[in-house]
Amino acid sequence: MPRQTTNSPYWQGVRDGAPFILVIVPFSLLFGVVGTEAGLHIAETMAFSVLVIAGAAQFAALQLLTDNAPTLIALVSALAVNLRMAMYSASLTPWLGGAPLWQRAVAAYFTVDQSYACAVVKFEDRPDWSVPERMAYFFGVVTPICPLWYVFTLVGALVGSAMPSGLPLDFALPITFLAMIGPMLRTPAHVVAALTSVTLALVLAGLPWNLGLLLAGIAGMVTGAQAEVLIERHQTREHT
């Protein structure tokens, strides 16, 4: 068991996850409201937030269903929005792969943009951490985020359209993601990967099923990896 001092990996995770409360609360609230307005029962809205636990895909699915899109198309589109989760899963494997299967299954369920983003940054920062320490950190990040996702979906579903509509909530998501991206741009290779991703995501935005993001993601990863190789080669040449 990790020591439960305030500086243990778990509590570091709680602290790093806490700022995202600012985003999770309005977003889950909004999902609850939208669900109720779309005619969903409270149990159905809650099932979305508990079983799917992925904001963007939940909104996409609900939007498509209320537009009366064919069910299979709605399902495939919402899953496509979540394809990035498979990339996160692969990216976490070198760090968390040594944990017991049940822990990996629970961590997989709680793999959301915020927990993933915090975890990779921290794990690269602390290569000395053991697998249990990394798991403790991961669950620490999840602690202030995911329970509130459920709670405020419920609040939103209950209060329904009584919410003030003047708040620019639409921009809460971009702002939190941008705040997470800033510290990730640690090397020129990371910057190049991000620029590639942005460019392609904008150029390919017209593709169906969110395929543009998937292609932009793959291209960004390849560019980052290639840039890393080039930079390393350049540095070894300078040192010899």
Add this chain to the structure above:
Amino acid sequence: MIDGPALWLFIAALGLGTFGLRFVFLGLIGNRPLPAWLLRHLRYTAVAVLPGLVAPLVVWPAATGGTLDAPRMAAALVTLGIGYWLHNVILAIAAGALTLFAGLALIG
């Protein structure tokens, strides 16, 4: 819109499918070593996916019907800049939100 059992089936399928995407590598590969070239690509996953996810939301905000909007663009740049230079997510979010509110108050 679908309802009743059809809706429940839809939610369950979406939940299962999403879990499958999250579990596929972490659960099935586990502790088996991955090749170096793959690890090198995986290091850039976050920085290759998140910017692409955000870029269209910043350039074509849904709230303005998809037209470029000065307060939102300013808020995005301030957030990214503070996050980049100060490495502090809370400060970056706060600065971005303040910029957005100030921008909307000035213009809107």
